Amino acid sequence: MDRLDTLAVFVAVAEQGGFAAAARLLQRSPAAVTRAVADLEDRLKVRLLQRTTRAVSLTEAGQRALESARRILAGMEELDAVTEDVAALHGSVAVTAPTMFGRLHVLRLVQGFLVQHPGVAVRLMLLDRVVSLADEGLDLAVRIGALPDSALRATRLGEVQEGIYASPAYLAAHGRPEAPRDLAGHAVIACTALAPVPDRWTFPGAAVVVVAPRLVVNTPDAAVDAAVAGLGLANLVSYQAAAHVAAGRLRRVLSAHAPPPEPVHLVYAPTRHLSRRVRLLLDHLADGLRRDCAAIARMATE
Structure with missing residues (x-):
């Protein structure tokens, strides 16, 4: 572990108030964080942190080291910024x-x-x-x-928000569902990416509707294509359907029963x-x- 990295770990421990919090911040193991601080203390030949079972606090030497470490790291960030500004971005x-x-x-x-x-x-x-x-x-x-x-x-x-969508042709031929229970009488397109159990659709308030999928697919784009083709009602996320709604190829139904965004x-x-x-x-x-x-x-x- 290089010296700048050990300084960064030490600063994180000091600012987070402990090894576990610093490990979460840095996405490292607590053992790696503890080892980095110990290496820095060995190199400087001074104790930087006072460890107890409940907390970690800076020693007097640790407080001075923290101020110096912050200046060094800030200087390196400034140097990197200057270097990247001067050189082409690669x-x-x-x-x-x-x-x-x-x-x-x-x-x-x-x-x-x-x-x-x-x-x-x-x-x-x-x-x-x-x-x-x-x-x-x-x-x-x-x-x-x-x-x-x-x-x-x-x-x-x-x-974004989940919703039920169908083509204008399907709705003209089969009618528009007004409540989730109406889905039992409709052809539906189930996507296992959104509904792992394809014949159970859940709505807010823990309402579960049993449906009989006419088509089960495992990717959202396939469900979108099938809905546009008029094969039935599909449960989609708004970003998946938006362009088709804007173009008039899909319409949203049961919006009052949609889950929170x-x-x-x-x-x-x-x-x-x-x-x-x-x-x-x-x-x-x-x-x-x-x-x-x-x-x-x-x-x-x-």
Whole structure:
């Protein structure tokens, strides 16, 4: 572990008030954090932290070391910023997003970013599961839904909402359901990505409706295509249906029975040392996705 890294770990422990909190912040094991501080104390030949069973506090030497460490780390950040400003912007950034949301919204923004910054490469992982940024070597992640307790930093972009959609032709032929119980008499398209049990659809208030799917698919884009083709009613997320609603190919039904909206966030590691290329892509995605989320909310209504 290099000296700057041990200084950063020491500062995190001091500011968080303990090894466990610092480990969560840095996404490292408590043992690795403890070892880094011990290495720094061995190198400086002085005790920096007073450890008790309940708390960690700075010694007098630790307080002086903390002030110096902060100055050193701030100086390195300034040096990195100057270096990156002088040199052409190079390097790679790794991003993950839900598959369909990424294809419809994130990919387009990444393409624009790459045109603006030809020296930067982007690795875009489109996955319908939550992955660890640290384990997968990721810099940024788009997350839909409530965020778990985490040390990751998050920028809120907007919100999306599940809803029931069908084509105008289907509704003209079969009528419009007015309550969830009416779905029992309709052809439905079930997507196991949203409903793991395809013949049970849950609505707010713990209402569960038993349906008889005419088609079961495992990807949202397949459910969208089937709904547009008039095969039945589909439970979709607003960003999946918005463009088709705006074009008149789908209509929303049962909006009064929709679940609460889900937030959309852009998350990233709480490092002090966010590179300029990561910061630039973060800001680019945040600006673009905020606009997209606002547009989705306008388009995906009845």
